[in-house]
Each structure stands twice: as C-alpha cells, then as structure tokens.
Amino acid sequence: MLYINENISIADEYLAFNFVRSSGPGGQNVNKVNSCAQLRFDLAGCGDISNAVRQRLLGIASRYLVGNGELLIESQQSRSQHQNRQICLDRLRAMILQALIVPKKRRATKPTKAAKQRRLDAKKRRSAIKQNRSGKIDY
Numbered sequence: 001m002l003y004i005n006e007n008i009s010i011a012d013e014y015l016a017f018n019f020v021r022s023s024g025p026g027g028q029n030v031n032k033v034n035s036c037a038q039l040r041f042d043l044a045g046c047g048d049i050s051n052a053v054r055q056r057l058l059g060i061a062s063r064y065l066v067g068n069g070e071l072l073i074e075s076q077q078s079r080s081q082h083q084n085r086q087i088c089l090d091r092l093r094a095m096i097l098q099a100l101i102v103p104k105k106r107r108a109t110k111p112t113k114a115a116k117q118r119r120l121d122a123k124k125r126r127s128a129i130k131q132n133r134s135g136k137i138d139y
Contacts, residue, residue, distance in 0.1 A: 002015060002089055002092070002093065004093055004096050004097060004100075005097070005100070008048060008049065008096070008100075009048065010041075010046060010048050010049075010096075011048065014041060014042045014045060014046045014048070015039060015040070015041055015042075016039070016040040016042075017037060017038065017039055017040075017085060017088075018037075018038040018040065019034040019035070019036065019037055019038070019081055020034055020036045020038060021033070021034055021035075021036060022035050022036040022076040022079075023036075023076065033079075033081075034081065035076065035078070035079055035080065035081045035084060036074065036075070036076040036084060037074070037075050037076075037081060037084035037085045037087070037088050038072060038073070038074045038088075039071075039072070039073045039074075039075075039085075039088035039089065039092060040066075040070050040071070040072055041070060041071040041073070041092055042069070042070055043057065043058070043065075043069050043070060043071050044068065044069025044070070045069070049096070052102075053096070053099050053100055054099075056099040056103075057095060057096060057099035060095055060098055060099055061095050064095075071092070071095075073088045073091050073092055074088070075087040075088045075091070
C-alpha cells in the first residue's frame with residue numbers, strides 16, 4: 001500500500017515492480033545484479049484516484065506514460081535494489097501530490113482607461129524623440 005496523504009492511498013494491485021540490469025559503468029557487479037527498478041502504475045484502472053486528479057496527472061507525467069494507461073517510472077541511481085524501489089515510489093508520490101493541487105482559474109482582466117492613456121502618451125513621447133533624431137522638423 002502506497003500512502004499519498006491522509007485521504008489517498010494506492011493499493012498494491014495497481015503497482016508492479018520489475019528489476020533489470022542497470023546501464024553504465026560499474027565493473028563486473030553490473031553484469032550480475034538486477035538493481036534498476038521499474039515501477040508500473042496502472043493509472044487507467046486505479047479507482048483510488050478521482051478523474052480530475054487523473055487528468056492532471058496525465059498532463060504532469062506524460063513522459064512516463066506507456067501504452068494502455070500505465071506510468072513507467074525507472075530508477076537506477078543507487079546500487080541497491082531496495083533504494084531504487086523506494087526512489088520510484090517517492091517519485092510517484094510526488095507526482096500524485098502535485099496533481100492534487102487544483103490550479104487557480106485565470107480571470108481575464110482589461111487595462112484601465114488611465115493605463116491605456118499612459119501607454120499612448122509614452123508612444124507619442126518615443127515617436128517625438130525619434131522624429132527629432134531624423135533632422136526633419138515639422139512646423
């Protein structure tokens with residue numbers, strides 16, 4: 001069971017771990033030990049998360065999305081299988097916590113009449129400066 005906060009927890013049936021060999025340097029030990037952890041989270045089938053949170057999570061974690069609505073999170077930071085497994089779980093928890101935050105709705109605003117006037121006055125001043133540079137003077 002993965003606990004996200006006091007209201008949300010994800011059952012183990014939606015989480016599947018797979019361990020593969022890590023890439024990169026590490027000597028002979030790398031060729032013998034499956035320390036890279038891959039976490040598959042069945043986002044489409046998970047009923048523990050509301051639809052609104054699921055949609056926000058799809059946007060946040062789109063790069064981790066694989067076919068059939070699963071998230072694939074991978075970690076090979078540590079040489080320990082257990083630590084890599086914990087890193088994957090922490091990443092998933094952080095993504096879900098981020099998806100729980102409801103974005104504030106943007107309210108369209110208009111500039112005030114005074115702001116419009118200030119903008120036009122500044123444009124006129126700038127235009128006059130450039131006119132004076134050209135050497136042509138209008139009388």
